[in-house]
Amino acid sequence: MDNIAGSKPTLTWAVHISVVALVLLWLFPTIGLFVSSFRTADQISSSGWWKALFPTEQNMTLRTAAPETQVQEGDLWVIEGNLFEEENSDATIATWGTSSRDLSAYQPGDTAEDDGMRLTVEADGAYRLTSGTEMEGRRGERVFVVAETPPDFTLANYRQVLLSGDSTDSMSKAFFNTLTVTIPATIIPIVIAAFAAYALAWMDFPGRALLIAFVVGLLVVPLQLALIPLLKLHLGIGIGKGYLGTWLAHTGFGLPLAIYLLRNYMVGLPRDIIENARVDGATDFQIFTKIILPLSFPALASFAIFQFLWTWNDLLVAKVFLIDATGQTTVMTNQIVELLGTRGGNWEILATAAFVSIAMPLLVFFAMQKYLVRGLLAGSVK
The missing domain is CATH 1.10.3720.10 (MetI-like)
Structure with a gap:
């Protein structure tokens, strides 16, 4: 009954499956190499090539502007700006925090209070830092964020x-x-x-x-x-x-x-x-x-x-x-x-x-x- 016309022996299917498996084993690394060649260093380090078409999450340590940029509004000293640099302007903040131990302490739009200062961070990276006294120091306050970056392909590598x-x-x-x-x-x-x-x-x-x-x-x-x-x-x-x-x-x-x-x-x-x-x-x-x-x-x-x-x-x-x-x-x-x-x-x-x-x-x-x-x-x- 194994040789009935129109039927295929089991060995034939095994050969076909083996050939498909070998082709896939050869094809996947090649496709991965091709896709990775168009990705940025940050995206390669944060996700695999098979996620290249989807947004990726990255843990970032950002800073507000330096205290020298503060302006006085009534009784408050205020620093406003955007946490993202120009090359990361398309990223959006999923969660953020003021400590590296808790990056999901706040959602976009929430306000954090610490030592008389209030910090509000929006999803697009815009922030407002206020203090009842004049802020001092050479560097801005650190903000730890989990940012979602959209797919990005570039020819800069080539x-x-x-x-x-x-x-x-x-x-x-x-x-x-x-x-x-x-x-x-x-x-x-x-x-x-x-x-x-x-x-x-x-x-x-x-x-x-x-x-x-x-x-x-x-x-x-x-x-x-x-x-x-x-x-x-x-x-x-x-x-x-x-x-x-x-x-x-x-x-x-x-x-x-x-x-x-x-x-x-x-x-x-x-x-x-x-x-x-x-x-x-x-x-x-x-x-x-x-x-x-x-x-x-x-x-x-x-x-x-x-x-x-x-x-x-x-x-x-x-x-x-x-x-x-x-x-x-x-x-x-x-x-x-x-x-x-x-x-x-x-x-x-x-x-x-x-x-x-x-x-x-x-x-x-x-x-x-x-x-x-x-x-x-x-x-x-x-």
């Missing part, structure tokens, strides 16, 4: 991160440095791997099987195992402190997967097309450029996604091979690490910098994701 001239916060230079590393480090291994994959798939020469086995074996070699020897080699030939050494390092580490992926795709292409081209007098280079490459675009795009995401999010290779004490070649991942040290408490800056860092990979992935599955499944079935 202006600080992208357009600021401060080298500590600015990600613009690091953004272009990352592009300088990523684009060549994606194109170079694709070009080399495409030629190698065609040779391993359609050209007969001695040792081809051994080369294929060698490429498969390189897939399991840990990246960390080759870092120090490769760095010594780069330093020995003078390319260990710049973009060239980083490009070659990414190329070397990405080539095994690229060759394996492209070779599996190319070997599954129809043999008749290639044989007919050879009968018509086409050379291997013409077959490769005019037939194989256009037909292999899904596999090329699939590897391009992997390589781009890897090099964009890489920190280890950039730390080892892109040595620069002046910060002129700092990539975005390294810039975020530095922000954690200098801006560890500024969550709005960190959230904005992190989202700027993942925005480009997200754009590339969604633009080319339709080729990802086609490229990964290439050669799996006949």
